[in-house]
Amino acid sequence: MIAFRPNWQAIAAFLAGLASLVALPFTATMETGASLLVTVIVVGASVLSMLKLRPAVEAVILAVASHGAAWLLIGGLEDAFGTATFGYFASLAAAWLLAWRLVTVLSEMKLTSVTAQRTVSLIVPAIFGIWILILWEALTRGGGVPFVLLPPPSSIGARIVTSTNILAADFVQTVLKAVFIGYLIGTLSGFVVAVLADRFRFLAAGLLPIGNMVAALPMIGIAPIMVIWFGFDWHSKAAVVVVMTFFPMLVNTLAGLAATGHMERDLMRTYGASHWQVLGKLRLPVAMPFIFNALKINSTLALIGAIVAEFFGTPVVGMGFRISTEVGRMNLDMVWAEIALAAVVGSLFYGLLALAERIVTFWHPSYR
Amino acid sequence: MSTMPVISARNLDLVFQTGDGSVQALSDITLDIEKGEFVSLIGPSGCGKTTLLRVIADLEKPTAGSITVNGTTPENARLDGAYGYVFQQAALFPWRTIADNVALPLEIMGLGAEEKASRIKRNLDLVNLTGFEKKFPWQLSGGMQQRASIARALAVEPDMLLMDEPFGALDEIVRDHLNEELLKLWATTKKTVVFVTHSIPEAVYLSTRIVVMSPRPGRIHEIIDCDLGDDRPLDIRETPEFLRIAHQVRDGLREGHSDEA
Known part of the structure; x- marks a missing residue:
């Protein structure tokens, strides 16, 4: 006796799979047999998904079927740019619904071992990411989206592979020089000025209102001025980054230094501790979550600042320069390649800071 | 100079300036505390008991009067x-x-x-926290945390312990236990202790003298001797002598309050 356990993704995938049969073959270059195979895969998998199988078995079936169907569909496009029929999109939707069902099954699995839980917690977002790329690829190529509007990820990937030299040079120019040096100078000086302003009250009284105001301004507007002052090379971009990162660090560090409790300060006073002892042993540790907050905000600001500042004049290298010139040449795949590079750099930068924060502020209630 | 009191306050006044006028936190406080005494300051909130302790500790400055601690x-x-x-x-x-x-x-x-290292070991030993050196505070119960803070205060090796309702945030069972340990500690180290509390049994159980304070303005209402001897098991709290002193303290607190009942 076979037990049924219908779920809405499988029902919808089943119907979409059947609906795709009205428009065979799916594309100009796809044979009817291959098209039918896709339909059989998605309809078959949706029926299996409705049976009461063990979750692990169901997950394997769904993973193979949804990704196999997607593989066949994208492969079936070849040069048939923009020739996809209704049946193509219906079966793509069916495959996507099966992937949705797969994620649902995976997240509901009751796992006892820690490694299995960790693996699933990595697989689920990976499936999400893969399907963004699959849908992007299949929709842009199948639907004939103009290249200038949105190039498919495959051509962006191909461009990354063939342009590693250019990307590496741009990375060195923008990230290693402008972002890294500007970030270091900006955050360090923001920190030092905050510590001094905290020691000498008149500095804080004057600086904090200004700092709060300036931290809210779109500092990127000063980029052209910095190019006039510091020239076309990376120095002017680093200067923009310094200005953008200075005030968030100043404001956050001052707030962090003010976050110490009365009791803890009284305690240090009973020991007759000096200002610098209180700072080093009590107030800076308390301020650390605030300081890391600024470091993380600044990592994003620095990358934006350096890239956008290059729009206003630069030698013929750099991520911002590349984006602005390749857009003019309609080489949108190169623009997207730079955006992908910026995304990877930004995520790594932020991730490293978040990791360091976890290690340094291990004692904070949000981590322990 | 051995007869000179460790703490000697003469006509202390302390007025806080707040947003809506001034508050007289302490009024005409005169008090001597001898070496080796265990003195409790007791009274309702607003009676200035914590403020007086903070003046002794130089965490507040009196606005009038004089005070010496250890003769200085x-x-x-x-x-x-x-x-x-x-x-x-x-x-x-x-x-x-x-430990850190x-x-x-x-x-x-x-x-x-x-x-x-030797002071850390000795003082953690004294408060029965040996074996917890490498733990972080949040891994310990509230009572153990407060014991660690006592060890920290003792590590300075001071002649005097100033304690501001140290067990006020703990439940009664832990509190009884820590009271017992504190008495043992006091008996072995012979330190002068000034102890702020709002618990009558705690004050009577621990003290050699009890300073009853009353509010608005914060002043000393009465000083009661508490000569229960050095050996004080927990069940001393059921003896007639203990109850008599507790009653006296309660009467004192009530009289200090009578003007606003």
Whole structure:
């Protein structure tokens, strides 16, 4: 006796799979047999998904079927740019619904071992990411989206592979020089000025209102001025980054230094501790979550600042320069390649800071 | 000079300036505390008991009157490390282990590594926290945290302990236990203790003298001797002598309050 356990993704995938049969073959270059195979895969998998199988078995079936169907569909496009029929999109939707069902099954699995839980917690977002790329690829190529509007990820990937030299040079120019040096100078000086302003009250009284105001301004507007002052090379971009990162660090560090409790300060006073002892042993540790907050905000600001500042004049290298010139040449795949590079750099930068924060502020209630 | 009191306050006044006028926190406080005494300050909230302790500790300055601690000004006494102060909460630093928390005042005093290590060990031993050196404060119960903070105060090796409702945030069972341990500690170390509390049984159980204070303005209403002897098991609290003193303290508190009943 076979037990049924219908779920809405499988029902919808089943119907979409059947609906795709009205428009065979799916594309100009796809044979009817291959098209039918896709339909059989998605309809078959949706029926299996409705049976009461063990979750692990169901997950394997769904993973193979949804990704196999997607593989066949994208492969079936070849040069048939923009020739996809209704049946193509219906079966793509069916495959996507099966992937949705797969994620649902995976997240509901009751796992006892820690490694299995960790693996699933990595697989689920990976499936999400893969399907963004699959849908992007299949929709842009199948639907004939103009290249200038949105190039498919495959051509962006191909461009990354063939342009590693250019990307590496741009990375060195923008990230290693402008972002890294500007970030270091900006955050360090923001920190030092905050510590001094905290020691000498008149500095804080004057600086904090200004700092709060300036931290809210779109500092990127000063980029052209910095190019006039510091020239076309990376120095002017680093200067923009310094200005953008200075005030968030100043404001956050001052707030962090003010976050110490009365009791803890009284305690240090009973020991007759000096200002610098209180700072080093009590107030800076308390301020650390605030300081890391600024470091993380600044990592994003620095990358934006350096890239956008290059729009206003630069030698013929750099991520911002590349984006602005390749857009003019309609080489949108190169623009997207730079955006992908910026995304990877930004995520790594932020991730490293978040990791360091976890290690340094291990004692904070949000981590322990 | 052995007969000179450790703490000697003469006609202390302290007026706080607040947003809506001035508050007289202390009024005409005159009090001598001798070496080795265990003195409790008791009274309702607003009676200035904590403020008086903070004046002794040089955490507040009196606006009139004079006070000496160890024969000198409270500021000099504070800088000499004359006292250890225990707060209402343990106020341990969460990024330091228990041992490192106890080491904190020792680092500020600039002690050598060997001396530091031996003081940490001795004082954690004294409060029964041996074996918890490497734990972080948040891994310990509230009672253990407060014991660690007492060890930290003792590590300075002061002649005097100033304690501001140290067990006020703990439940009664833990509180009884820590009261017993504190008495043992006091008996072995012979330190002068000034202890702020609002619990009558706690004050009577621990003290050699009880200072009953009353509010608005904060002043001393009555000073009651509490001569229950050195050996005080917990069940001393059921003896007639204990109950008599407790009754006397309660009467004193009630009289101090009578003007606003």
